Amino acid sequence: MTTLLYSMLCLSAVVGLVATVVRAIGYARAPLHLRWELYPVPHEAPDRVAHGGSYFEQSNWWNRPAHFNLRGELTAMVAEMLFLKALREFNLRLWWRSFPFHFGLYLLIATAVLVLAAAVATVFTPAVMAGALGTVIHLLYRLTGVAGLVLTLAGAAGLLHRRLTDNDLKTYTTPGDLFNLGLFIVALGLLAAGYAFRPVGAPDVLSLVVGLLTWNTAIQVPGLLTAGLLMSALLAAYIPFTHMSHFVGKYFTYHAVRWDDRVNRRGGSIERTLAEYLTFRPTWAAPHVTADGVRTWADVVTTNPAKGPKR
């Protein structure tokens, strides 16, 4: 049973990671699109960010040095990623449910990283874990683990309640949406219950991860905790196949769309990329487009349909 548990934990981690990377690569490989930014763009000069201005506010802007306000962009990113700033600003009612859910997940991820680090240290440098630093790490992952489980469960329950009771959301809620939130509650609920009510002598979280690292199948994991671990592992593998993987999408919607104000300079990399796209052969069927699958975009856009196609 322990072997199966270890295998499932590893497999789920690999599936989740690979699926996330594949999704990210898919978006990254999509063609460079026409500019579609939305202001404010936080990497603009600080005096312009305040009112949402852009470099277009300067006359002869193309002769002025490009300005990239890294601090502004990082500040906006941290506020958005950690505290869901946009949701707080525009949908406070939902934020009270969504923020604990997401922040709880961050704490659980932090817990996993801390426990993994502690397990590695336990295996390779046990003296470190026996010292003061070890005490701090033990305390930290216990804190983040408990807080993460409580916040995520409370948030998921709040989100599910709202989906079931808010008429504005009902029309747009699919069975899959309810299942997804339910899965969080069941998986993390089982995990919390399995851990909290584990019998005396059952392994704690660190022993479990050390066991996994050393593939110690002699460890006996209680049934309820095993169920919680398996469900949580399945959840981690499942998320990248759903819209819940918006942590991937959000990187692109912000950096590659909303904030992408890069200028196309003559002879620059953007121009070289566009040159390739102009050789694409569209097949749009409306006559005025004059596309036939043979003519390129360059042919199409230099044809004046009002004056007769240039063929």
Next chain:
Amino acid sequence: MKDRDRIGLSDMSRRDGTPLAHVENQDLMPLPAPLDDPARERAWTPLTDQAKNRYECLLDDTCAVSVPKPATKAEEDELVRKFLSGLDKLFTRENNWTFLQPLLLSMEHCAKCQTCADACHIFEASGRNEIYRPTYRSEIMRRLYFKCVKHGGMISAWQHGDIDVNWPMVARLIELAYRCNLCRRCAQTCPIGADNGLVAHELRKLFSQEMGIAAKEIHDTGSMLQLKVGSSTGMSAEVVKDNVQFIDEETSEKTGITVETPWDVEGADVLLIHNAGEILAWPENPGAFALILNAAGISWTLSSELAGYDSINYGLWYDDSQFARVAIKHAEAAKKLKVGKIVIGECGHAHKALSVIADRILTGDLNIPRESSLTLLRDIVMSGRLKLDPTRNDFPVTLHDPCNVVRLMGVVEPQREIIRAICPKFREMTPHGVDNYCCGGGSGFAIMSGHNFRDWRFHVSGRKKLEQILNAFGDCLDPSIPKYLCAPCSNCKGQFRDMLAYYDLWEQNKILYGGLVELIVNAMTEVKPGFIEWEWH
């Protein structure tokens, strides 16, 4: 609204031949004084029986696109087939490299949290009518994507939701694509970054580029006419030159300063491109531009090349091929004259089209610097080259922010710096800048008046802006106080002209609208007083 009465997504495929939604005046968002009096609310003109019998009017109380009803089931099936073919093409690199990435992101990551709904002026003004909710349209599209493009089966339908694909659904979706101003205020508030405005834009593209279906005002008498004669106004180069000469004479007489507009000056620093609608509808605007640029000593010219004298680019709203063609015409006009830069007149969508969107269309020697006229005007005003007397503008002024100039391009302060300098009674709308509300005429609505569409755009799409205007002038609604709504955008002005007249706000409350350059010339001490004429036009 009772839950059972709520319009659902499956209603889009209803075959009962009746519209999905109906809006009564009492459903609408209330307006402040003086339009809080129900007696000043206008009744809707119903669609005629002829329109209902001839066109697919299955969505709501109006009809924007006028799609003829198919005569046979075979015709219906063929239209659905074309729709599905176009839907596939929207998600291919070869056909839609222009917007594939943002479209995929919006399809696959909406959390359906409805944060966007409260940001949408159309949804709010309609009294939160479900079909105008930003995600209503997007959710239909999203379900179509997973079902028909990704070919998801039962599990996908369970995860993403299902939709019946039939002709009534497609016909309603065509109309629904034209119930969004593409202002992208909803996208600005989305915590994920999903973009309902983009979804409406892409749907319009599908209908135009695959099915040849678009609102006639933006295609037949819009971009096609512009590509044929040079301007969607129908003005040829000869006609536009005649008209501008007349404007020069009028402006000279009115201001006491001789104004002469230069044409086709090779090597000029600036090629100014107006929305040609200004020349016909608001001639004082190009007249004021000419006077200011001449007085400031700017080396500038207009172009008489095809489309070189009309900055409009309606393809921005519905068709990438038409968009690119017109952008290229604009750049070719500048290239031919070897100008230093293109400066875009007071036209919002032209600003975004040529400065932002066309940036990844214009390559090589067509990549000529483009700049907003608002920055050039700000530099002129702040440089002290013009002698300006703000007391000449001693009347309440508020500023409308065209979405394409502010939220979608980031030009927010230059126009404010000018107004603060020359208008002592300036007051902002709430909210303003990048958080502004659309005038209600965006994405082509300002020029669309088929059937009773005007009623819809004044009652619904323009209502939030109307509320903002009335609130901004709430302390001075008395008709003895003339008030100026400054709108540095031709389409917005078109919407305001029609909407203020519709609600009789000039006659009853003396709210006038106009551009920014008119305020500048009105403040010039060298000009005869009274450039702004307090007359309705």
